[in-house]
Amino acid sequence: MIKIVIMISSRGSNMLAIANNVKNGKLKNICEIQTVFSNNENAPGLRKAENLNIPTYSISSKGKKKHSYNLALLEWLKVQNPDFIILAGYMKILPVEIIRLFPRRIINIHPADTTQHQGLDGYKWAWKNELKKTKISVHYVDEGLDTGEIIDQQIVDLRDAENLEEVVQLGLKMEHEFYSECLRKVFSR
Numbered sequence: 278m279i280k281i282v283i284m285i286s287s288r289g290s291n292m293l294a295i296a297n298n299v300k301n302g303k304l305k306n307i308c309e310i311q312t313v314f315s316n317n318e319n320a321p322g323l324r325k326a327e328n329l330n331i332p333t334y335s336i337s338s339k340g341k342k343k344h345s346y347n348l349a350l351l352e353w354l355k356v357q358n359p360d361f362i363i364l365a366g367y368m369k370i371l372p373v374e375i376i377r378l379f380p381r382r383i384i385n386i387h388p389a390d391t392t393q394h395q396g397l398d399g400y401k402w403a404w405k406n407e408l409k410k411t412k413i414s415v416h417y418v419d420e421g422l423d424t425g426e427i428i429d430q431q432i433v434d435l436r437d438a439e440n441l442e443e444v445v446q447l448g449l450k451m452e453h454e455f456y457s458e459c460l461r462k463v464f465s466r
Contacts, residue, residue, distance in 0.1 A: 278307070281359055281363050282313075283365050284315070284365065285323075285365050286315060289321065289326065289365065290366070291366055291452055292322050293326075303457050304461055304464070312333065313326035314334050314335065315335045316335065317335065336350055347375070351374050351378070354379070359379075361379075362379055364418065371383065371418060384415065385415070385416055385418050386414070388400050390412040391414040391423045391425075392427075400444045404435075404438070404440075408435055411433050412430045413433060413448060413451055413452055415428045415430070415459040415460075429458075433448050
């Protein structure tokens, strides 16, 4: 079984979708969630993981110097030594030291085509630019911001969206299935 650490910062909807797929779906008997980690000790996603009896851990980044937080995270990840780190709404940039310690073992989902938009607010970018469709990208994390090798992409049809909230809902619905499909492909290699 492949051991994964899922990293979140807030609600954990992608984490929850992955957890459900680990328990009864396309990731069953392929991987196990070692821990759900957050940089926010009050992240609702941590409570959701605990309700599913998944171990959780947090190191608060609030009020900490970036170097101190990153060092604490690096030391914790060394002890955990997961096979893969899955970023699911983790809103911090991983330091080079962690990326180099886990080469091609950190995976992220991004709500845009990473060749067109990197960084925050991918769905807002699509809405603002009046796109009829956008892409969700699942990619390996490298030392750049959303510049890692693309594992796969999925088109999200936005023609029926009347506002930004509907764009986000259409995207998240697609993300929740697509991320687990991509992880299954990677873990089955």
